Amino acid sequence: MPEPIVTRTSPDRPRASSVLQPGLWQGGPGMERYRVKGRGSLVVPVKAGDRIAVCDTEGAQACELSFIDTNGRFNDAGLDVASDGTAEGLKALVAEGGEGASRTLAAFRRRGIDLAVARSLGLFGQSSTAGAKAEFTMALDGLLVVAAPGRPMHVASADTATPIELRVKRANVGRSYMEMLPEPLADPLQEIRIRAATASAYFVRAGEFIQLIDVxxxxxTxxxxxxxxxxxRGLDLALDSTITRTLLxxxxxxxxxxxxxxxxDIEPLVEIVQDTVGRHDAFATACNARYYDDMGYPGHVNCTDNFNKALAPYGIPGRKGWExxxxxxxxxxxQQNQIHMDEPWSRPGDYVLMRALTDLVCVSSSCPDDIDAANGWDPTDIHLRTYSGAESFSRAVAIRMTPESAPVPTQETAFHPRFAEKTRNFTEYRGFWLPASFRDGAIGEYWACRERAVVMDxxxxxxxxxxxxxxxxxxxxxxxRDIRKLSNGQVVYSAMCYESGGMIDDGTLYRLGQNNFRWVGGDDASGLWLREQAERAGFRAWVRSSTDQMHNIAVQGPGSRNILKDIIWTAPQQSSLGELDWFRFCIGRIGHFEGPPVVVSxxxxxxxxxxxxxxxPKDALxxxxxxxxxGEPYGLTPMGxxxxxxxxIEAGLVFAGYDFNDQIDPFEAGIGFTVPLKSKxxxxxxxxxxxxRxxxxxxxxxxxxxxxxDAIGHGDPVFVGRAQVGVxxxxxxxxxxxxxIxxxxxxxxxxxxxxxxxxxKLDGHQKRLPASVTDLAQYDPGKTRPRG
Structure with missing residues (x-):
């Protein structure tokens, strides 16, 4: 007999995926977001009806708004608010060459705008709170100029300059492809729109730059x-990913x-100059007909066939699969040598910038893969720009303070010119180029630190x-730590934790006054956390970033006191450098009472x-x-x-991301002394x-x-018998x-x-290296040397 049909009163309905993508800013249709760096400026085209919101993200930051109409005149009618200033902050920033100054001036020159007659509306200032906003509706078409002015910060004060955020809600939601494109890095030589599921070939001369943009x-691509x-000469010696991976x-x-x-031929053809993504690959070929055939999609358009078609006019033979x-x-x-794939990391407007090292024939695709996650299931266009070799672009990758933040390119520190005279070996670290090693090599620098003195950025x-x-x-x-016990002029090393006890960051806290502190840590997350907690708990406190206005070197080693004691001038009410105890600091100047101001800890x-x-930074050199x-008489040398x-590692000092993370508490990280549970x-x-815990x-x-x-590395497993007991x-x-060690x-x-x-090593069982447990600090565990 047939089975009876079971009727449900409320049958389950298939549900759509619930996916959170904090990396893609959810601004809504027609919404744009811009970041104006502290002591920087920005120019944005606007149209009548556009709504703008200006936000003082960290608080106590002045902002100037100026509007320029389509005739190139400063016009109060654009914002429908009377100006109250003459844009002195903007003028000073442009004169100093501040962040965005060159692009602001270029925009003014193209439109014949006279900065000398600029008018501005002043917003925010010393009393504004973090997140303070001002909103306007544009009454005219034109240019909006946003500036975040500020003076160079004095090391003993808190007069830093912090970012301003601009959001634009377009009256006309539908944005064309050209409106979605980011501003060119310079005047382009070529602009090529590579439509989805196509490829384009192009010629680039030696020294010119190639920018590939994920719109x-x-x-x-x-x-x-x-x-x-x-x-x-009839040779088609293409870029070889295997050779490139092997050499690099x-x-x-x-x-x-x-x-x-x-x-x-092992000839370098291109070099990467800038990269806002940092996640690509060269593990596989470009997609080809065989891939789609085997997946059950015969005849699917593919990058290899598109390459063959685009390269044919140059006489380059086709292939069944291009790498x-x-x-x-x-x-x-x-770990099992299996290749896996997921959605790309790139965000709208991300790009890679390359420089041609010889005359090149190039080809680029917009991948047509729509049968898996390779293109987020939705193939779109790629945009190509080339620039003259006479342009100058700094080497940079991009970091984001939070997943939804705008990318910030790698910076050179204010000390970079001096270190660059001594090495070309720089590595990207947390958004800055820092020296990895110098001509003497790491071993020579190590002994200089242990026996003489070194200087580090x-x-x-x-x-x-x-x-x-x-x-x-x-x-x-x-x-x-118990901050109430911290005296003026004292530094304390502390942990900062989530509610779970997992660590956000470690760092040092400086007390400059009764209500003035400076936190020096390794991660932007610590400042964000402090600001969030201040807002959540209603504390009347400002947490303002000063990284860009406060650069620092370290002088370390047995000779460090003798090197510095005669060049750091301090006022009578301050401790001299020779009198500084461990974890104390003084405010002084280099050389004499009119020298560059410094804080020395x-x-x-x-x-x-x-x-x-x-x-x-202006005093760094x-x-x-x-x-x-x-330091010359003491053999002072740079260290990377x-x-x-x-x-x-010898001293048992921990490093974020290696020795601790947000799942590790201070006790597990070896810094339990920073948690005075009994005395606080x-x-x-x-x-x-x-x-x-x-x-x-x-x-x-x-x-x-x-x-x-044998070499030991981060992540190697530690065993007792067959059981893994650590890492x-x-x-x-x-x-x-x-x-x-x-x-x-x-x-x-x-x-x-x-x-x-x-x-x-190997799989953890085929090869073992014997070890014994020691103190965390294997060199000078009693800290007698830094205390001395």
């Missing part, structure tokens, strides 16, 4: 290039030293000015006696030159990040979780002395201890001093 976001002189030791070229891509540098693709190889550290009547209360609530990251010197001159990693009476974020610990960060000379977080070969997070049952463990 809508999450769209892949294959790139291939040939030496034009070889094409003329990485998956794909990137700005910096590993920037070049090579053909089959390429796959820009904006997101594939990776797992630490300007990438994030600085935040915390001020206001509730500044102390905010920090007491957000930091694990007796702190460091090397395990040696040392100091950090903070100054405004004068500060550096004075330090180097004073490679040697810094060696000395900090006030509550703070994460206290309850940290009490519980301390009572029932699972892991402990320890040192490992390794009885083998290596940082490792190095210690010259002074004459062995490999590591920091490792171990199960507490195997973390006692002297316990024996094994570090796994």
């Amino acid at each position: 809508s976001g999450r769209q892949c 294959d790139f291939q290039a040939f030496s034009a002189r070889k094409v003329d 030791g990485r998956s794909y070229p990137a700005p910096g030293l590993p920037s070049k891509a090579f053909d089959r 390429a540098i796959n820009f904006f693709y997101n594939t990776h190889v797992d 630490l300007s990438a550290l994030r600085k935040f000015e915390i001020t206001g009547p509730d500044a102390e209360a905010l920090l007491q609530w957000c930091l694990t 007796r702190t460091g990251y090397t395990g040696e006696l040392g100091y950090e010197i903070f100054c405004h 004068a500060v550096f030159d004075a330090v180097m001159k004073a 990040l490679e040697a810094l990693d060696m000395v900090r 009476a006030d509550d703070f974020i994460g206290r309850e979780a940290l009490i519980e 301390k009572q029932t610990p699972r892991h402990r960060l320890v040192g490992l002395a390794i009885e083998a000379n 290596v977080t940082s490792a190095t070969r210690s010259p002074i201890l004459k062995r490999n 590591a920091l490792a997070r171990l199960d507490v049952h195997h973390a006692a001093l002297g316990s024996t463990v094994e570090i796994g």
Whole structure:
């Protein structure tokens, strides 16, 4: 008998995917967002009916708005509000060459605008709160000019300049392709729209720049290039991804030293100059007919056939499968050597900028793949621009403070010109180019730090000015240390935790006054967290970024005090440099009472006696030159990040992302001393979780002395028998201890001093390296040298 049909009263209905994409800003149709950097300016075309909102994101930042009509005149009618100033802030920024000054001037020149007669409307200022907004509706078509003016910051004050955010809600929601395109980096030589599922070939001369733009976001493009002189000889020696990966030791070229891509003759054809995505691949060929045939889509358009068609006029023979540098693709190889693929990381307007190293025939595609996630399931257009070789573009990648933030390109620190005279080996670190090593090599720099003195660029550290009547209360609530015990002129090392007890960041807090503090940490997230907590709890406190106005070098080593004591002038009410105790700072000047102002703290990251010197970028070269001159008799030498990693591991000093993250609490990170649960009476974020974690610990960060000379690295597993009991977080070969050492997070049952463990290589079982548990700091565990 047939089975009876079961009727449900409320049958389940298939549901759509619920996907959160914080990386794609959800502004809504017709909404645009712009960031005006502190001490910067921006020009945006607007039309009548457009609604604009200006936001003081961090508080206490002045803003100037100017409107220019289609006749090139400053006109109050555009904003429908009377001007109250003469744009003095904008004029000063343009005269100083501030952020965006060249583009602002270029926009004015093209329209015949006279900056001397500028008018402006002043917004916000010293009393405005974080997130303060002003909204307007445009009454005329024209240009909106937004400036975030400010004076150069004095190191002993909090008069920093911070970003202004501009949002534009277009009256006409439908944006054309050209309106979606970002502004050119310079005047283009070629503009080519590569429509979805097509490819275009083009010729580029040596020295010219090639910009590939993902207009809508999450769209892949294959790139291939040939030496034009070889094409003329009938050779089609294309870029070879295998050779490029082998020579660079990485998956794909990137700005910096590993920037070049090579053909089959091992000739470099292009170098990567700028990259706002940082995630591409060269693991596979461009898509081809075979791929779609095997997936059940015979006849599907593909990049290989598109390449063949585009390259035919140049006499380049077709292939069944082209390899390429796959820009904006997101594939990776797992531990089992399987290749996996997901949606691209690229956002609308992201790009890669390359420079041709010889005359090139190039071809680029807009990938037609719509049967998987390669293009976010929706193929769109790619835009190509080329620029003259006479243009100048700095090498840069992009970082974002938060997933939805606008990309910020890599900066050179104010000390960069002096370090660049001594090395070309720079690495990108947290949005800045920092030296990796110098001509003596990391070992030579290491011994200079241990025996003499070194100078390092630490300007990438994030600085935040915390001020206001509730500044102390905010920090007491957000930091694990007891801030009420901090005296003026004192520095304290602290952790900052989530409610779960997991760490946000570690850093040092400087007390400059009763209501004035400076946080120096490693991540922008710490400043964002402080600002969020101030708003949530209603604290009258401002948290304002000062990283761009406060650059710093560190002078470390046994000779550091002698080098600095005679060049740092301090007023009578300040401690002299020679009188500074550990974790104290003084405010002074270089040389004499009219010299460049500096803040000097007796702190460091090397395990040696040392100091950090903070100054405004405009004074950086004068500060550096004075330090180097004073250091000549003591053998002062520059030190890069490679040697810094060696000395900090020896000293048991932890590094974010390696030795701790947001799942690790301060006790597990080896810095439990920053959590005074007994002596700090006030509550703070994460206290309850940290009490519980301390009572029932699972892991402990320890040192490992390794009885083998094989290389050890972050992520290597640690075993006792067949069971994995931990993981290596940082490792190095210690010259002074004459062995490999590591920091490792171990199960507490195997973390006692002297316990024996094994570090796994290969699959963790086929090869083991014996090790024993030591103090976290294997070099000078009592900290006698920095205290001395």
